[in-house]
Amino acid sequence: MKRIISTVLAAALVLSLAACSNSDSSTSTSAAEDSSTAATAETTADTGDDAATEESDLAYIKEKGTMIIGYTVYAPMNYTDDDGNFTGFDTELATAVCEQLGVEPVFQEINWETKVVELDAGTIDCIWNGMTLTEDIMENTACTEPYAKNAQVIVMKKEAAYNGTADLVDASIAYEAGSAGQETLEAEENLSQADLVPKTVQADCLPEVEAGNCQAAVLDLTLANAMIGEGTSYTDLEIKDELNVEEYGVAFRKGSDVAAAVNDAFAALREDGTMQALADKYNLELAD
Structure with a gap:
């Protein structure tokens, strides 16, 4: 009888030790998982901050020092005059805005039908060429406020x-x-x-x-x-x-912060009379 009791007690002791061991292991694993989750969250937050910085189109354009402007030949917006000078309302306005932003304008002729594709691919920084603010354009790009009527x-x-x-x-x-x-x-x-x-x-x-x-x-x-x-x-x-x-506007990549900066430049150029002078020169009517 004593042997039976001893055996039962021994078995109970083993089960008790096993339960403690499992509990300790579970606690240890949970703590490790919590630590890993916290580390992952911290890494994600850091990465998110970096991504936000990298996603600033304005910083990107200012760093490279140029704004690549997609256009087609279209008088009186962008064209070559009789003296061989590349000019036009949009040409001069874009040049004035780039001066405000501290960058140089680079005009690149594009296929108008694939203008948004080129914009998204990064081959141009904006579409600036008497572009009508259609519903499709405004849904798929970051647009400025209207600047001229059409x-x-x-x-x-x-x-x-x-x-x-x-x-x-x-x-x-x-x-x-x-x-x-x-x-x-x-x-x-x-x-x-x-x-x-x-x-x-x-x-x-x-x-x-x-x-x-x-x-x-x-x-x-x-x-x-x-x-x-x-x-x-x-x-x-x-x-x-x-x-x-x-109404005409300028389109940048969807989510771009350059559109807001150009709006600020437009406001300054309206206030100093530059935009009205260009409108008079090229027989255009500015947007309200």
């Missing part, structure tokens, strides 16, 4: 009959691919039924109408005012209709 217009030969968009249901209409003009054409009931002819840049639409290859073109009002009528190469073309009112 509209989409129908350009045709002076002698062409026009009583409304219904006259162009079966016509050929030239437009710039990826532009606000394309969106306007596709959204308008009559114009969307026409034979739409895409061109790489807006200026290429005018020869199509001049030659009779297209009956009309849908363009920015600012370009039409600068490139058709008396004193231009297209004296027999005129604006037949104004379709809608738009």
Whole structure:
């Protein structure tokens, strides 16, 4: 009987020791996990701070000392004048803004249809070229406040009959691919039924109408005012209709902090009269 009791007591002692051992091990493991979690959180916080610094577009642009500006040839915004000088409202305004930011402007010609792709890829720092602030652009980039007014217009030969968009249901209409003009054409009931002819840049639409290859073109009002009528190469073309009112802005990468800095520069250039002087020079109307 004593042997049986001894055996039972021994077994109980073993189980007790095992339980203590397991408890100590569990406590030790839990403490280790807590320590590891704290270390991970600290590392993540440090990394987050570094990432936030690295994500500052403004710091990046200022460090390299240049702002690469994506544009297409488009008078009166960005173009080469008769004396061979690269100029225009946007050219001069961008140069003035870059001076405010302490960087040099670098103008890089792009394909307008893939402008946001180039922006996201980092081959350009911004899109600055009479760019209409469409819903799509504002959703996918960081935009400045509007700085100039615009509209989409129908350009045709002076002698062409026009009583409304219904006259162009079966016509050929030239437009710039990826532009606000394309969106306007596709959204308008009559114009969307026409034979739409895409061109790489807006200026290429005018020869199509001049030659009779297209009956009309849908363009920015600012370009039409600068490139058709008396004193231009297209004296027999005129604006037949104004379709809608738009505003121009500058686009930076989504989440970029440069847009806010450019807005501050715009405010300073409005206050000192620079923007109004440029608007007068290039026959534009500033946004309110």
